[in-house]
Amino acid sequence: MQPIVDVRSLSKTYKNGFQALKPVTLTIERGEILALLGPNGAGKTTLISTLCGITTPSAGTALVGGHDIVQDYRAARRLIGLVPQEITLEPFEPVINTLRFSQGMFGQRRDEAMIEKTLRQLSLWDKRKSRTRELSGGMKRRVLIAKALCHRPRVLFLDEPTAGVDVELRRDMWDIVAQLKADGVTIILTTHYIEEAEAIADRVGVINKGELLLVEDKAKLMARMGRKTLRIDLRDPVDAVPEALAAYDLELGEDGASLLYHYDTRGDGTGITRLLQALTQAGLHLRDIHTDQSSLEEIFVGLVKEDAA
Amino acid sequence: MNLYAVKAIYIYEMNRFLRTIMESLASPVISTTLYFVVFGAAIGSQIEEIEGVSYGAFIVPGLIMLSVMTQAISNASFGIYFPKFIGTIFELLSSPVSYFEIVLGYVGAAATKSLLIGVVILGTAQLFVDITVAHPLMMVTFLLLICISFSLFGFIIGIWAENFQQLQLIPLLVITPLVFLGGAFYSVSMLPEAWQTVTLFNPVVYLVSGFRWSFFGVADVPVMWSLVAILGFTLMCLAAVWWIFRTGYRIRS
Known part of the structure; x- marks a missing residue:
């Protein structure tokens, strides 16, 4: 079976000459959870942003679900859900509307049942009519996750999902990740926290200075890091x-x-x-x-x- | 074509308008009323008629145009600038949408809003003066083209702007003076000859003149020129938008 994400010599150099990502080659299997570890500025977010379409690659190609992320961006992006690192939400809209917006943007007919299911899963159902700016930081992050999930992505990118969140949300997040994995969703997450990678990942990739140093089975890497x-x-x-x-x-x-x-x-x-x-x-x-x-x-x-x- | 996305953007933008419906509609209505009081009643009583049209009625097309242009620009520019500013633009960029669909959603909504405002001002003006529209079809055509082209223009400003000051700059420094000097409140023929020639370099003259012609059948410049001007402006904006998206200018690095 072909890998769900197939990255071939993908690199990113910004206009000012800064090479944020050296050529990366990486395959991710369907239903796998890959944790990308690396210090700040290592290129984790650049890799994710490029795969999701926020930045354009300078060279190389990548396929998501067999679709080229540039040539066939519609088919590729339909499969992708992205939870960004920064909390970026329209402040004035009720929570439920921001989910409806996301569904529409991903080319789906409005599906209130899916929206309700997603909101309940993230303990947001009671907050559905609240404007996002009235929510706490942790709740906002839940909304971002809900937005990424409500169009039923097959590949989910979580960029530092648990940075600055409380223990409860982190636990919930891990439960959701486990649930998604059981449903066959592929998950790529970036993190600073080695425990997080240890808790949920199947494989771990280490990025530093724009370079993917290694991708290794979690157990093997943990032994080296223990x-x-x-x-x-x-x-x-x-x-x-x-x-x-x-x-x-x-x-x-x-x-x-x-x-x-x-x-x-x-x-x-x-x-x-x-x-x-x-x-x-x-x-x-x-x-x-x-x-x-x-x-x-x-x-x-x-x-x-x-x-x- | 991802029509669901176009609809999502459109509804989202219209919701923003509805959230502030009072401010959105009250401010153009109040400012139009003020113009009527100042220009129509105070100055109009001294001028009486211009080319067979009462001064109060004469300024209506110009007033509508002033509001429609500024509202189209401010709505469309804010619509795309705000997601850039707060970062939610990531969702637009990572969605399976083409640039065309993004423009359709944002510009469609901004054009709808400015059209609504234009209609409300026309209604308000009816309370003060009696207005008949000589060429209704042309009136609607002009109004629609102006709503669309200036919304496109606003969209471009929103993409270009890097702060709120820049967002205000063009409407304040360029559009308002051009409209005021573009014959919104007077006929170009009332100016000294030298200034008439200068005025012809102001593109807004052609828009105001054509729009006013559709109401009263009188124009400062031939109607064809007006049509060419507005179509030309629309094409220029479309070309600029096409270039922005082709190069990812200030959107996608």
Whole structure:
């Protein structure tokens, strides 16, 4: 079966010469959930905007449902729903009208049953007559999602769907994503949050500086990203890692006042208990301990370096 | 052809008009009434008749045109500028619609609104003076063409404008002076000869003259010229819109 989204050497260079997207080649299977991870300005939104028709590609092609996004834009865009990153809503219209507008724009006869279903699914039915400007930020985001869903897209783009939303909405969003996946909808989402990718994605793509560095099965990538660091602050600084602790592959912190222990949360055992016992036996006095998960940015830096090597 | 999208844009734009129906209609009605009081009653009593038409009636076509032009421009320019300003334009750009359908929706709605306003002003004027229309078919043709062409023009301004000041600039700095100097309130023949020649470079003269001819059968310039002028303006606007969409000017990067 042909992939639902087939991107071939798609790139975007703006008039001022800025290359926002280096040639990207990527296929996404029907019903798959792909999370695109990357720091701000990495090109995630550019990729999505180009596929959705908001910006025109500089080179390369892309097919959505077998339809070229430029040559056959009508057929391609009919299949697409887009939830943009910024909350952009007509402020004065009642919620229900903005959904009717979206249905019309996507070439569909008005379908009040679908509108009601979508509004109920997003807990917006009671708010259907409210003007969008009267709604809270979280509610506005729900409206944006409802607008994207009410024409029954087969491919849904979610650009930072959970940036700045409360826990409840995030949970709802994940439920909706799961429901859509069950209905065979393909979902491409961008996110900063590694937990989000972990929670819902099948595959993860990493974008940095306009370049798609890798697309990998979630489980494999998470294993690479699952490293944590235990930092042990010592009461009395040491000159070197004590001989007795050589087996733990410790790193000496700055000024010798702390020891760093890297471990993998996914392993069978982290070795922390044994390490702490060994520290006590070695006669070291602990002042404080804390753990750090490598931040997404650090992981990206790691990936970029790896990529360059 | 995505007619559902055209309808969606049209209804959406008309809703905007209906939300502010009082402001939309009251302001042209009030300003027309004011013009009548000032020009019709105060000045008109000194002028009496121009080419066999009472001054009060003489200024009606010009008044209608002034309101229709400014309303068409402001409605159409705001209609497309606002989505650009608040960002909702993303939905237009990512929808399965052609540029033609977008223009049809926005310009169709703006033309409808300005047409309604023109009709309301004509009705208001009837309260003050007795107006007969000598060439009804031509009157409707002129009115429609002006509604459509100036809505197109407004659409272009809305695309071009990068802030609210620019949005106001053209109507305020260009249209209003041209209409005032275009014989809306006087006959060009009343001017000194040198100024008559200068006036002929003002495109609005041809529009006002033709429109007034359809009411009273008197014109400053031949009616054919007026028709050519309005058709030419419409074509120019269409060409500009075509170019905007072909290049994605200030819409799609």
